[in-house]
Amino acid sequence: MPRREQQQRMKSNVALVKKFNISHWVKLFFNRLHEIKREQKAHASRKLQGATLKKITDKLAQSKRRLLFLDYDGTLVGFKKEANAARPTAAVLQVLADLQRDPANQITIISGRPHTDLRKWFGDTDYFLIGEHGAWSNFPDGQWRDKPDMPTAWKTPVRRIMSKFTDRTPGANIEEKNYSLAWHYRKVHTGLGLMRAQELADALRYLLPQYGLQLLLGDKVIEVKINVLNKGKAALEIVEQYKPDFIFAMGDDSTDEDMFFELQDSAVTVKVGNKQTQAQYYIENQEDVLELLTQLRTEQNKKTDVSTGL
Numbered sequence: 001m002p003r004r005e006q007q008q009r010m011k012s013n014v015a016l017v018k019k020f021n022i023s024h025w026v027k028l029f030f031n032r033l034h035e036i037k038r039e040q041k042a043h044a045s046r047k048l049q050g051a052t053l054k055k056i057t058d059k060l061a062q063s064k065r066r067l068l069f070l071d072y073d074g075t076l077v078g079f080k081k082e083a084n085a086a087r088p089t090a091a092v093l094q095v096l097a098d099l100q101r102d103p104a105n106q107i108t109i110i111s112g113r114p115h116t117d118l119r120k121w122f123g124d125t126d127y128f129l130i131g132e133h134g135a136w137s138n139f140p141d142g143q144w145r146d147k148p149d150m151p152t153a154w155k156t157p158v159r160r161i162m163s164k165f166t167d168r169t170p171g172a173n174i175e176e177k178n179y180s181l182a183w184h185y186r187k188v189h190t191g192l193g194l195m196r197a198q199e200l201a202d203a204l205r206y207l208l209p210q211y212g213l214q215l216l217l218g219d220k221v222i223e224v225k226i227n228v229l230n231k232g233k234a235a236l237e238i239v240e241q242y243k244p245d246f247i248f249a250m251g252d253d254s255t256d257e258d259m260f261f262e263l264q265d266s267a268v269t270v271k272v273g274n275k276q277t278q279a280q281y282y283i284e285n286q287e288d289v290l291e292l293l294t295q296l297r298t299e300q301n302k303k304t305d306v307s308t309g310l
């Protein structure tokens, strides 16, 4: 930078500094410092372990009517190449059954999957099941119902665009659900899949405001659904009717953020994976889910042992 410009800049900086007294500058500095600390705190969900976990299990042990919201893919099960292959493992089914056996616990599986998948895997349980991000639910009596009068006109243009990309991308496929369309690229070569997914997202974006749609960028899937359906609203509906005294909500992707946001004041919210999140806590990865649920079950058993004197 030329010497002359340096001098000019310095002059105006000095003028600004001199304009205010020292207490003004100190105040400004500390205000900004506090602001940054507040921001950091808001973004920093804490890892669910040690004393933090103990605090939560203590709270759980004291409660009498618990509602546990659990996402399915990426939370209860890991990702598989074939969406249909992602059935729950025996260990997951066992820990869920053990939890549900305590009359104080009510499990709710909340997923973007078609309700038929949830029915296939959990149809013989008394869990509350929510499919397609809230479009379908068996709450409260085990009877499946979908939300009436949801718009579907948006599907035609979205399907047309998705089909064009499917034709150009070997291995990609479209999954049609009642109120959403998903473009899967789990089986596409990684580089090509990512590139096409980006192009598809760009191509779809202009349709979103026109039809009131939401674009979800998941793990090897791009999904378009109507805005009015989301896991947050679906979870709140159940909470309002069920009136639990302890709520636990766990999930791994962007659709679970709606749930974390809606339940934030009343629930223990847990993100699977250490990403930016609205959840209060996080665990490292999907493999840790089973361990966490097992710990919750153990705490529940301890409590049962104490109350029965065993």
Ligand SMILES: [Mg+2]
Binding pocket: 071, 072, 073, 074, 075, 251, 252, 253
């Ligand atoms: Mg998930």
